[in-house]
Every structure is written in structure tokens, then in C-alpha cells.
Amino acid sequence: MALPVVAVVGRPNVGKSTLFNRLIGQRLSIVDDTPGVTRDRIYSKCEWAGREFMLVDTGGIEPRTDDRILLQMRRQAQLAIDSASVIILVTDLRCGVTANDYDVASMLQKSGKPIVLCVNKCDRVGTTDPVFYEFYNLGLGDPVEVSSVHGYGTGDLLDRVVEHLPESDGTEAEDGSVKVAVIGKPNVGKSSLINAVAGEERVIVTDIAGTTRDSTDTLVENSFGSFTFIDTAGIRRKSKIYENIEHYSVLRSYMAVDRADVAVIVIDALVGFTEQDSKVAGYAHEQGKGCIVAVNKWDSVEKETGTMDKFTKDLRENLGFMDYVPFVFVSAKTGQRLNKLFELINLVHGNNSLRISTGRLNDILSYATERVQPPSDKGRRLKIYYMTQPSTNPPTFVTFVNSAELFHFSYRRYLENQIREFYGGLEGTPIRLVVRERDSSDTK
Secondary structure (H helix, E strand, O other), rough: OOOOOEEOOOOOOHHHHHHHHHOOOOOOOOOOOOOOOOOOEEEEEEEOOOEEEEEEEEEEEEEEEEOOOHHHHHHHHHHHHOOOOEEEEEEEOOOOHHHHHHHHHHHHHOOOOEEEEEEOOOOOOOOEEEEEEEEEEEEEOOOEEOOOOOOOOOHEEEEEEEHHOOOOOOOOOOOOOOOEEEEEOOOOHHHHHHHHHHHHOOOOOOOOOOOOEEEEEEEEEEEOOOEEEEEEEOOOOOOOOOOHHHHHHHHHHHHHHHHHOOOEEEOOOOOOOOHHHHHHHHHHHOOOEEEEEEEEEEHOOOOOOOOHHHHHHHHHHHHHOOOOOOOEOOOOOOOHHHHHHHHHHHHHHHOOOOOHHHHHHHHHHHHHHHHHHOOOOOOOOOOEEEEEEEEEEOOEOOOOOOOOOHHHHHHHHHHHHHHHHHOOOOOOOOEEEEEEEHHHHHOO
């Protein structure tokens, strides 16, 4: 059974993200005094009184606005409301009841969903501020006093939420999906790609660089399997990061890569490869993630004979440190080759999770050393006693040798290529080769 959804909504700057972070027990959603920091829907599991549900943070709702991003934030909040089992309406004690609070309350009542009214910023303990009683005028029943900063009243709030959750059928929701981080520079079409694979407008898309600030998760299930796509803020050069908010957005992009199984590095086909693309890809490579390069906006490129081959050759040269990475030329606008993207994600995830038995590894090692003798220096030859694989994601191999100094980089690459050759190239995954020195008397 899918987990019930609880949406946290309200006008801007009432403390929704602070409350969201408090309830889930981690700083997942960005918190700043600037109104409109949260833009897309941010999801996380939450548990209370033995009940698990999906909590979703939303951008502030401005009922009357012509601003492009604020309009889309309101649309994202409405999508969260439509999918929710319970809604938490967050208001601000310090401001009292505002005209926008009435408008938002009216909008929520039309949804027909259970609403729990949260009066936030009740930071004074002991006595109830007289302003608190004004919130009964919203017609949503008894409000709950909460201080999201200090955690006061959050237990009472969650008790009320759990009362309205639908009955569980006793089955536990399991997330066995492949986690895919979609990363790249700003404005290369990452959010558009997420919306295209999801088949709905899950994240805000504009031509304004930096629209996406949080990392958002989108579950996609189709004939290829189950995938959680993580949209991220564009990663810029440090010298280009001026706002505190954007600084934390970039950190969250790196955190998204850390928790992903596969990183899809999106490149703008109209701009071509840049130095920043190399840095973005380099981070995913260093973390040992399965990697795919998706060249987006391919539908807008003027083509002639050999255009794709030339583009691929240029990418290979620029990404020489990631010669294992596959390329796919896609269009988020038309859906071109999105099926190929799913196929590659499955292939790369499988390769990144590959485990090879010690016996098989040493068969490969024996073949490789017979074919090309290990290097020697000043009459002393490198001896490789055996090889084993202690971990996956990425596949990591430990070789036990008589002298790490004799194990030249070129011979390491040779052994890595031999392993790849025996297993179809291991497309999309880095390989880590760790060298351990040991005395010949300790060999197996």
C-alpha cells in the first residue's frame, strides 16, 4: 500500500519548511527568512504513533499574484493538496489572521480534505497569546499551538494528523526503486527532463537560471521498473554563487548525488560541453556513482551527416577520465530517446552493483598476468598474489602485492580494462582498484 500523503501548506514565510524539518527530524528543506525559498514539493517519510506517512513541504501560496514563479508555486501547492490525505495549514501567530490566510483556508475547504490548523511561532511557554483565538475565525476547528523552532506542540499536531489518516491495510510500503540524481549546470533542462519521464509537471520549469533550489524526489514506475528521480539545483562555479540560498542549493545537489545509485549528467546540446560540465561529472565519478551523460535539447540541433558521431567524439575527449560513461541524446520537449535513457539506467545500475567471486577474479588475474607480465624495476618484479572484491557501488577490488611501489598506474589501468573486457565493458560504472602490500610468506 502506498503511504498516505500529508501536505504542509500556507502563505509564504509562516515557517512551513522549519516545521517540515522538525517533523521529519532532519534539515531537508531549505530554511531562510526570504519569502518564496521553497518552490517545488519536497517529500520525506515521517512516522508518529506507529503510523508512517509521506510529508510534503510546499512553496508559499500567494492567492493574488501575477509573478511567474509565484503562480507556479501555487500550482505546485495545489498538486500537493490534490494528492494529500490530510492537509496541515500553517499560520503565523506574530502576524495574526491575514486576508491571505482566509483565502488559503477557503481554497483548502473546497478540496474536501481533512485540515489540521497549525498556529506556528507560539514560542512563549505557559500562557496562550490572546491573538491565538483569532484563528478560530478561519472556520477550521480547534487550532494547535506550535513552535517549530523549539518543537513545542509538534506532538499534539501529529496526534491530530494521525487521527485523520486512512486506515492502513497492514502491508508495509517498500521503496526498492533505483535512485537517479539528475545533475548539471543551471538551465540545461534538468527539471524539464524530470517532468518528461514522470509524464506530469512535477517540478517548476522556467527559463530563469536557478529556479530549482531544493532537491526533489519523483517516483516513476513503468515497464522498465521503479525509479526515484532526484531533481537538483544547477551546480555553478563557486565564483558565480552570490546568494546564501543558492549556496545551500548547491550543497543539496551534492547530497543528492551522495544518496543516488545513478547520476544522469545533463548537458545542453545547444551550448556544448563546458568546463563546469566536467566538474559536475567529476563529482559523481569521485563518489563512485553509476554515470550517464544525457545530451538534452537534441531536437533543436541542426543536423547533418555525422553530427551525433562528432558530438560523441568531442565528449569522449573532454571526459577522458570517464571513458566508461555512455551517452544518450534526448529531448525533454519531444520525449526523444527517453526509453533508451531508462534502459541505460538499468544497465548502469546493474554494472555498478556487480559482484564477482574471488575465484573468478583470480582466473582473470591469472590470464592477464600471463598475457602481459607485471612490471619490474632494478631486477625486482611486481608479484600479484591474489585479488578479491570487498564491496560494490562501485565495484571495488583489492589486490595483494609484494610492492605497491612497483604497481605502476599503467598496469593498474591494464588490469581494470581486463576486468571490464570480461564483463562486457561494465558500461557506466567506475572501478576502484586498491593495492595492499603483504609479505610473500603471508600469501594464500
